[in-house]
Amino acid sequence: MEDLTGVPGSAGRGEDPDRPLREPAPIDRPRVDDDVAARFSRPTGVTGGFAPGRPSSGAAGSGAGSGPEVPTKAAAHRVEDPVLAQAFGPTPGAGRGIERHPSWQDEVASPPPPQPDPWRDPNAPVGFGAPAVQEERDPAPVDLTRTDIAPAPRLTLSEALFQRRLSRQALAGAAALVAVVALVGGAIGAVVADSARVLTTSTVRIADAPDTVAGPGNTVGEVARRVQPAVVNIQVSSPSARGEGSGIVIDPQGYIVTNNHVVTMDGATDRADIDVVFSDGSRAPAEMVGRDPATDLAVLKVEGVENLTVAALGDSDSVEVGEQVIAIGSPLGLVRTVTEGIVSATQRPIALGESTSDGDVVIDAIQTDAAINPGNSGGPLIDGTGAVIGINTSIFTQSGGSIGLGFAIPVNDVRDIATSLMTEGAVQHATIGVNARKADNGSVEGAEIVNVRDGSAAQEGGLREGDVVTKVGDRPVRSSDELVVAVRRAGADDDVPVEVVRNGSRVELTVRPVLG
Incomplete structure (x- = not known):
């Protein structure tokens, strides 16, 4: 029989020296997949744990053998707490590991009696242990490449200047930088001051326009x-x-x-x-x-006003389209307002009423694009010589203001009507006694007779209901409004030729308008 007294761990354990020892159970480690090893093994060159200050353990699967523990600065300064050592240290006499010698596998040993544990004894006295965090007297150098380290607090001006937190070299550099900035600012200020002095002068002379200006004068003015x-x-x-x-x-x-x-x-x-x-x-x-x-x-x-300036009345029959005209009045209460334009059209029949009878408010207007607004009504429309050619009376607008469609009563009509009003206090106009409406069926355009009054000049001249008047004297008629002004221009008590379309044929009639 072999003497096993020399086997480590056999002495003092009561093993039978004649009892054969069993072979250790084979170690069956599972094969580690290369992909798993690449994912979970330590990186190349790392032999210990990743936590700072931990010793290398040479754990299985890392490919490195067990090596001696390398003490760190933190471990060197760490003070073992006896309370924590008692609470979490190994049981006395049980060894440092959990492995058992193969010779013990058949040993039936009674476990040692448990030692009293003050951590689990509610009646244990209260005590104080060592601090959990020890102050490090020699801190480890800081890795400036790490991003998980909070930046150091910045120094205030008082700390930098009066508490000597900066070195003399740093203070000298800051002073030099301030001096350079001051010099540059002074140079820029000097340049700006020189430029300002160049742009300003104490001898200022502003030229006045001469009394007479060469070129065309202000005709409108x-x-x-x-x-x-x-x-x-x-x-x-x-x-x-x-x-x-x-x-x-x-x-x-x-x-x-x-x-x-x-x-x-x-x-x-x-x-x-x-x-x-x-x-x-x-x-x-x-x-x-x-x-x-x-x-x-x-x-x-x-009454009682002397030295009045009288307006000169011109001839509206000689007005031409495109002629320059001026409107003067008080639009919107703004007195002595002058606007300029041209004559846009002449003999433009404009109805100021809504009816279609020959007693309507209808004027044979001069159309202009000179700005006319409410308040211009009754003011003059004058030509380039200063002669009045019309009285501004109405505008066409969708906004309430001028859109370049103004209308004036021709001054020749104004002269005749004003003379009758000043001499007799009233005025009568030529009429033929019909009501008409505009006719335009594509083949004929004129004023269609709606009704003829009994005993009127139209009835005596042979006009009938349904006739379309297309001409009065030498003036073409294109609407009922134009029929009114054409009869007024023809005058009363004179025979006037009237052309009508009746049942598709043109008929020539003679009518004598009367005053009505």
Whole structure:
């Protein structure tokens, strides 16, 4: 029999020296897959744990053998706590590991009696152990490449200057930088100051324009200065309403012509208080001389006003399309307003009423693109010589303001109607006694007769209902409004040829308009 007394661990354990020992059980380790090893094994060159200060263990599967423990600075300064050692250290006499010698596998040994554990004894006395965190006197160098380390706190100005937290070299560098910045700023300031001194001077001379300017004069301004003294602002008031417009002086005795809708405030009143404000600011009350609703004209008269400037009336029949014109008035209460434009059209029949009878408010207007707004009504439309060629009376607009479609009563009509109002206080117009409407069926364009009054000039001349009037005298008729103005222009008590279309045929008739 072999003597096993020399086997380590056999002495003092009561083994039978004659009892044969069994061979150790074979170690069967599972094969480690290369992919798993690549994922979970230690990186190349690492032999210990990843936690700082841990010794290399040479664990299985790492490919490195067991080696001696390498003490770190943290381990060197660590003080073992006897309380924690008692609580978590190995049982005395049980060895440091959990392995058993093969000779013990058949040994049935009774476990040692448990030692009293103060951590599990509620009656154990209370004690204090060593601090869990020990102050490190010599800290390890900081790895500046790591991103998980919080940055050091920045120094304040007082700490840097008065607590000597910076070295002399750093303070000297900061002082040099401040000096360089100051020098650069001073240089820039000097350059700017020199530039400012170049741009300013104490000898300033501003050239004034000469009294006479070469080239064409201000024609519009010269014409406006001559005509404006004859233009007045008319203010109308009643207990329930107030309005204003414009007018022109046509007679040195104080006669002023304006629109009928200005003095009646668009028909809101028949009698109202009327004041006239002249170009020099003087004011005088005015009385109604007469008005003609059919042509939207009215004549006023002021008393006790001397040295009136009278407007010069021109000839509206000689006005041409494209001719330069000027409008003067008080649009929106802005007195002495001058606008400029051209004549856009002549003989433009414009109905100021809604009916289609020959007693409507219809004018044979001059169309202009000079700006005309509310308040210009009754003011003059003058040509380049300063002569009045029309009285501004209406606009076409969708916004309430001027869109370049203004209309003026021709001054030749104004002269005749104003003369009748100043001499007789009333005026009558030529009529043939029909009601008409516009006809346009693609083959014929004119004024279709709706009805003929009994005993009228139209009935005596042979006009019938359904006839389409296409011409009165030498003037073509394209609408019922144009029929009205054509008859008025033809005059009364004279035979006038009238061309009509009846049952598809053209018929020539003769009609004598009468005053109505």
